[in-house]
Amino acid sequence: MTATNAAGTSAASAASNSVTAATVPGTPTVGAATAGNGQASVSFTPPASNGGSPITSYTVTSSPGGITATGASSPIVVSGLMNGTAYTFTVTATNAAGTGAASVPSNSVTAAATAGAPVIGAATGGNGQATVTFTAPASTGGSPITAYTVTSSPGGITATGPASPITLTGLTDGTAYTFSVTATNSAGTSLPSAASNSVTPATVPGTPTVGQAVAGDGQASVAFTPPASDGGAPITSYTVTSSPGGLTGTSSTSPVTVTGLTNGTSYTFSIKATNSAGTGSASAPSNAITPASGQTIAFANPGPQNFGGPTTLTATSSSGLAVIFTSTTPAVCTITSSGALTSFAVGTCTIHADQTGNATFAPAPTVSRSFSIIAAVPGSATAIKATPGDTQATVAFIAPSFTGGAPITGYTVTSSPGGLTASGTGSPITVTDLTNGTSYSFTVTATNSAGTGAASSPSNSVIAQPAPTGQDTTATASASLPSSMHVTANATSGPFTGITIVTPPPSGRAVVKGLDILYIPDPNITSTQIVTFTYTLTNASGTSAPITVQVTVMPSSQKVSDLERPTLWNRGREPDRDQGLSSRVAAWVGGAE
Structure with a gap:
């Protein structure tokens, strides 16, 4: 450097430090602005020229508001914005020479927060689905809500829609679910709502199996078996419909009674099941029945009955038709269809009285009577x-x-x-x-x-009498002659029924003939012998003690004359002395020893 005045120009100074000539940077290229909660993130591209000096910072400025934020590179977040206000942004670059020109404005964005939680409404079950109502949150967070999402529990199944209600599909019938709702805006997704009421998706029940239809007086009772599937929800009722006529009856259990039928008309019946999802299909038709006039049975309780007593029960029907009896306690009593009662044991006897009806009258309700079978006095021996x-x-x-x-x-x-x-x-x-x-x-x-x-x-x-008593007897006999003894002559407690030889004689034979004893001596004795034997007498009261007979037997060779022959002999001749004793006895007493 030199200095000049009026006198002239001075010598040059020493050389300065080295510097590079520069200008402000070029203009950055603004990129996308993205809104956030009270802020926005702005991206950009550095300028093509840094003006000959390194860019030291970038400044993003909002419009409106002129709110700025500085950073060394892209993107730069501008905070302090007002949610719900639309903003654009420009970017400038600064170097040692200064700050360059601002970029063109960015796209317009609106700062926003996430919305508040929606207010849950009612959930309603359907067939494999549920419809959920809700109310929009009080705060949108400064940005329009773009969608609502309903989520199931259990399962986490979701469905999205722009407004209430929203229907979720793919649920399992018979499973209980609750639901929550979230709201989404440009700032994100809100917290979930409270859980909804619990609902169980369901379809209509299956088809019941129709059972027996039983005719009554102007009505019919129709039995059925519930369907295999309740559709996922409890069956609340069953409806039976007549054909012809379309008359109906409803019940929650079997059987169902249909009234208002016309006696004498033939009907069949079908049945449907209903749950919260609706009514299922009708069953096949029942058996055909024809309602008939009713009847009742008058059957009085007969009260206690003696065991074994001849008893016939009676009952009458209002139709005049015969009543039929049956026993439900056959171990105690049985009864014929006409009412003849037979008892087998002491206890409770239960009898049913029935009348099965005919073409004009319906079967009568069974009347049952229970009564006691009581002991009777025995019969005679x-x-x-x-x-x-x-x-x-x-x-x-x-x-x-x-x-x-x-x-x-x-x-x-x-x-x-x-x-x-x-x-x-x-x-x-x-x-x-x-x-x-x-x-x-x-x-x-x-x-x-x-x-x-x-x-x-x-x-x-x-x-009544005592047993007989007799007297001991003595007798004398010749060896050639029998001795007949009427031993009952001196006995007491007659009449007598028999004589029994207890101890037979050691010699000869003692033979009972009626109520006498015949002693037949041994014809071969050669000297006098005393022979003793005993007997008893019997009457209706008993038998005597043994009674003794003592016979003195003398030997003899004298011919027995007809005059000496005992009256008990049955033969007209003197037995031969040379015959054996048994043969002589047989000859004398006719074999009745």
Whole structure:
């Protein structure tokens, strides 16, 4: 550098520091402006020329407002904007020489926040879907809401729409769901609403299976089986429809009654099921029925009945048709269709009275009556047989075949005359304190918990007496002659029913002939012998103690004359002495030993 004045120009100074001549930068190329919540992000491209000096910063300026933000590179965020206001932006570049010209304005953007949460409304289920209503949020966040999204729980299934309501599809029938809603604007997606009410998507139920239709008086009762599928929602009702006539009846369970039918007209019926989704298809037609006039049965309870008693129950129908009886307790009682009752045990007997109807009358409602079968007194014992004894009699009998329905607890035997009694639990029973020599007969009664039955027929007559007693006897006999002894002559307690040889004689034979004993000596004895044997007497009361007979037998060779022959002999000749003893006995007593 030199200095000049009037005198002239000075010498040059020393050299300065080195510098580069420069100008302000060129204009940046503005890019896209993107709105945010109270701000905007502005992108740009640096200018083609930095004016010969490095660009040190870029400044973005809003319009309106002139709000600025500076940065070293793109993009630059301008904050402090007012949500809901539309802005454009310009960009300038600065270097050591200064700030260059502003770019053209950017696209217009409006700063905004996310919208508030929508207000949930009602959810309504459908077939595999649900429709959800809602109210827009109070705040849009400064930017128009562009869409609403409904989300299911469970499953996270979504559907989007511009406004309420929105329908979600793809749901599973029978599954309960709730739903929430979000709103979306340029700033993003809002928080979700509260959960909706719970709904269960469903379709109409399947088809019920029609059962038996039963005619009544101007009506019909129709049974059915629910469908295999309820469509995902509980079935609320079933509707039965008549054909002809289209008359209906509704119920929540089987059977369904349809009224208003015309007696004498034939009808069939179909049935449909309804749930919250609607009504399903109709079943196939039922069996055909013809309603008829009703009838009732009058059947009075007969009250307690004696076991085994002859009982006939009666009942009448209002139609005049015959009533049919059946028993539901066959172990206790049975009954014929006409009412003849037979009891088998003590207990409760239950009888049904029915009338099945005809072309004019419908079946009557069953009338059931229960009553007690109570024990009766037993029947009479049979085969009464008395056996006398000493001041007593033993009475045997067969128990009655009819017990009265209760165990027989005892029997009583009563004498006639005298009315003397004895009791026991079975046969035989002995009646004591009778008067010997008096003829008695006896009756038997049986007793159970119901009382004492009728007396039996009288027994045979017997005379109370002791067993026989006899006297020991002595006799003399010749060896060639039998000795006949009327041993009952001096015995007591007759009449006698028999004689029994107890200890036979050691020599000869003792033979019973009627109520006598015939002693036949041994014809071969050569000296006098004393022969002893015993016997007993029997009467209706018993048997005596053994009674002794002692016979003195003398040997003899004398010819037996016809005058000496005992009256018990059955032969007209003297037996041969040389015959054996058995042959001689047979000849004398005719083989009746």
